[in-house]
Amino acid sequence: MRSAHTVGIVREAEAALMARLPQGALMRRAATGLAVVCARLLPRVYGSRVVLLVGGGDNGGDALYAGADLSARGADVRAVLAGDRAHEGGLAALRAAGGRIADFQEDTAEDTLFDADLIVDGMLGIGGRGGLRAPHAVLAGLAATAPAPVVAVDLPSGVDADTGEVTGHAVRADVTVTFGTYKPGLFIDPGADRAGRVHLVDIGLGPELPGPSLLSFEDADIAPLLPVPDAESDKYRRGLLAVRAGSAHYRGAAVLTVGGALRTGVGMVRYAGPSPVVDQVLARWPEVVADDVDPLSSTDLDPGRAAAVVIGPGRGVLPGNVDELHVVLESDLPVLADADALTIIAAGTLSDLVRTRTAPTLLTPHAGELARLLDTDREEVEARRLEHVTRAARELNCTVLLKGSTTLIAHPGSPVAANGTGTPLLATAGSGDVLSGIIGALMASGLPATEAAVCGAHLHGRAAVLAHDGAPISASDLLSGIPRAIARIRGHNRTKGM
Ligand SMILES: NC(=O)C1=CN([C@@H]2O[C@H](COP(=O)(O)OP(=O)(O)OC[C@H]3O[C@@H](n4cnc5c(N)ncnc54)[C@H](OP(=O)(O)O)[C@@H]3O)[C@@H](O)[C@H]2O)[C@@H](O)CC1
Ligand SMILES: Nc1ncnc2c1ncn2[C@@H]1O[C@H](COP(=O)(O)OP(=O)(O)O)[C@@H](O)[C@H]1O
Ligand SMILES: [K+]
Numbered sequence: 001m002r003s004a005h006t007v008g009i010v011r012e013a014e015a016a017l018m019a020r021l022p023q024g025a026l027m028r029r030a031a032t033g034l035a036v037v038c039a040r041l042l043p044r045v046y047g048s049r050v051v052l053l054v055g056g057g058d059n060g061g062d063a064l065y066a067g068a069d070l071s072a073r074g075a076d077v078r079a080v081l082a083g084d085r086a087h088e089g090g091l092a093a094l095r096a097a098g099g100r101i102a103d104f105q106e107d108t109a110e111d112t113l114f115d116a117d118l119i120v121d122g123m124l125g126i127g128g129r130g131g132l133r134a135p136h137a138v139l140a141g142l143a144a145t146a147p148a149p150v151v152a153v154d155l156p157s158g159v160d161a162d163t164g165e166v167t168g169h170a171v172r173a174d175v176t177v178t179f180g181t182y183k184p185g186l187f188i189d190p191g192a193d194r195a196g197r198v199h200l201v202d203i204g205l206g207p208e209l210p211g212p213s214l215l216s217f218e219d220a221d222i223a224p225l226l227p228v229p230d231a232e233s234d235k236y237r238r239g240l241l242a243v244r245a246g247s248a249h250y251r252g253a254a255v256l257t258v259g260g261a262l263r264t265g266v267g268m269v270r271y272a273g274p275s276p277v278v279d280q281v282l283a284r285w286p287e288v289v290a291d292d293v294d295p296l297s298s299t300d301l302d303p304g305r306a307a308a309v310v311i312g313p314g315r316g317v318l319p320g321n322v323d324e325l326h327v328v329l330e331s332d333l334p335v336l337a338d339a340d341a342l343t344i345i346a347a348g349t350l351s352d353l354v355r356t357r358t359a360p361t362l363l364t365p366h367a368g369e370l371a372r373l374l375d376t377d378r379e380e381v382e383a384r385r386l387e388h389v390t391r392a393a394r395e396l397n398c399t400v401l402l403k404g405s406t407t408l409i410a411h412p413g414s415p416v417a418a419n420g421t422g423t424p425l426l427a428t429a430g431s432g433d434v435l436s437g438i439i440g441a442l443m444a445s446g447l448p449a450t451e452a453a454v455c456g457a458h459l460h461g462r463a464a465v466l467a468h469d470g471a472p473i474s475a476s477d478l479l480s481g482i483p484r485a486i487a488r489i490r491g492h493n494r495t496k497g498m
Contacts, residue, residue, distance in 0.1 A: 001221045002200070003212035003415075004182035006162045007126045013180070013208035024089060026203055027058060030154075030179040031065030033201030034120075037177045038070060038151055042118055046074035051116040051148075053139045054090075055123035055157070056083030062153050062179075063122020064090025071097035078112060080104055082123050082136045104135040113139075113146040121171045125154035125161070126183065131168030132158040140171045152176040155183055156194040163386050164191030164406070172196075180205030184214040187418035188386060189406040212415045214386075219489045222458045226486060227265070227445035238267030239444035242306035242333075244295065244324060245313040245433065246277045253314025253339070253433045255284050256475050260437020261310070262287065263482035264459065266444050270306060295324040308334040310440035312341030313433040322349060329353045334360040334443045338436045339369070345396075346372035354396050360449035361398035364436060370402055390416060399449045401439075403432060407457045411450045419454070421461025425468050430475030435460045438482065459485050 005013070018026055042048045052067045054060035064079060064087055071077040077099035079086075091101060102108075113119060121143065123136045132140055140158060143150050150173045155161055158170025164185035176186060176195040180203045185191035229238050241261050246254025254277050261269050262285060271281050272293040282290055295315065311328050315321055317340050325341050329350060337345065337354075342365050345351050351373075354361055365373060367381040373392055374381070381388045382404070389402040393410035402408045405427075407419040439456030443449060459482060466488065467473050467481030 059125030061087030164188030235267035250314025
């Protein structure tokens with residue numbers, strides 16, 4: 001599991017640690033770690049051409065000291081100064097080690113960057129604010145087109161460390177070397193996409209840091225959470241999931257939600273819906289126990305021995321659907337509400353019930369649905385995803401999973417989780433229905449809503465990557481990836497344990 005802390009927290013921890021260390025010690029630790037990663041990226045250090053893009057703050061200082069280390073090992077190091085000032089100690093160290101230093105010149109910068117074997121982005125770190133100004137923006141553009149790999153110092157310049165937001169230009173790194181702790185923006189798109197592979201360099205900040213602001217999970221963290229049936233299990237102990245998805249207009253939503261649950265593994269799926277949808281679900285999934293129920297006229301929940309309910313995908317927003325959701329939310333079962341159920345909640349009539357129910361509640365909106373829940377617009381949510389998912393969890397007093405290129409999961413009082421798996425190919429109709437089924441199965445198996453959401457999103461992304469094989473996938477294709485993803489994740493855990 002990788003923990004991230006916001007800039008404010010990093011600054012406080014840094015101040016506490018620096019008070020006990022000789023001046024400059026932290027920057028030396030950071031720069032040494034950076035130089036080691038840079039050296040590994042070069043076929044050989046001696047004779048390699050390394051170009052440092054140097055900003056006016058300590059981020060530039062890190063780059064200059066690392067450049068001095070590489071220069072001392074025989075690399076040909078050139079620093080291009082983006083600002084009108086640069087870290088004095090770093091400049092002196094690079095000069096003393098034989099490196100060259102030049103101010104940014106529009107007419108020579110391109111040749112300098114295109115001749116490099118490695119480009120080190122030390123323009124802005126956690127002190128960056130807003131969109132990159134010139135000449136930083138020009139250098140970011142040149143670094144993106146130059147053939148050499150780009151290593152970002154602490155974070156790619158132009159990425160907001162706390163949110164992953166990018167306003168205008170930002171560096172696109174192949175590798176980011178970050179110091180002391182991960183920064184949230186390294187795990188949230190578009191920042192995550194700009195960061196490439198992220199290495200953490202330990203500079204001794206750990207003991208000064210409080211609990212994380214954001215978490216990112218890997219296979220090894222997910223594997224122990226996945227339910228494993230044991231010899232004592234029967235279908236009820238493994239969990240019965242009640243699915244309230246699909247309608248005469250949207251039959252596929254029922255088929256996909258149920259499929260997501262079955263492929264994830266659950267004791268039983270009990271489906272309730274209008275008769276033509278029941279026929280379609282049974283034609284595809286004969287193992288389902290299905291009840292003909294017209295949700296528009298019957299509000300009986302009769303969940304049997306259900307351990308959790310998924311409601312909403314393709315279900316409709318008519319008065320009967322509102323009544324059905326009301327009954328489900330009034331139950332003491334864990335509930336996952338998606339799609340049309342979110343539209344109903346956003347309309348206001350049931351949001352109080354969501355807020356006050358004591359059983360676990362998980363809402364799984366995309367940006368548009370979250371915007372409706374928070375009475376704002378989609379662009380606003382997309383620009384500040386972390387802020388909005390946190391606010392929704394707090395205001396609705398439940399777990400909220402915000403879908404999108406980075407899926408975020410928030411629960412009041414807990415660090416937000418950023419999902420690290422997936423592919424843009426997931427942006428296809430119905431893939432959200434599959435996600436609801438996956439998470440519903442995990443909730444029915446007994447996982448708390450937040451853990452089910454974190455595991456489900458991870459599994460969903462892994463399944464997509466395994467299913468696509470380089471070609472586009474449909475939501476149905478995704479289903480076949482789920483068991484393979486579970487096997488891979490479990491296998492990873494075994495390897496780690498050996
Ligand atoms: N914390 C730690 O534990 C450790 C931290 N360390 C390192 O220190 C880094 C933080 O250093 P920092 O505070 O000096 O800020 P930094 O990121 O260099 O930027 C400041 C400069 O950027 C400029 N600038 C701002 N926005 C801009 C824009 N949009 N476009 C253009 N320019 C812009 C701003 O100019 P101004 O706006 O003031 O004119 C100022 O000159 C941190 O990321 C890590 O690398 C390690 O050494 C050791 C351990
Ligand atoms: N650019 C992207 N990269 C990765 N995953 C994405 C991207 N866009 C969407 N997704 C994922 O695809 C799924 C789409 O779900 P949703 O928006 O509910 O679609 P639908 O309602 O059609 O099923 C979500 O899991 C979401 O996180
Ligand atoms: K940087």
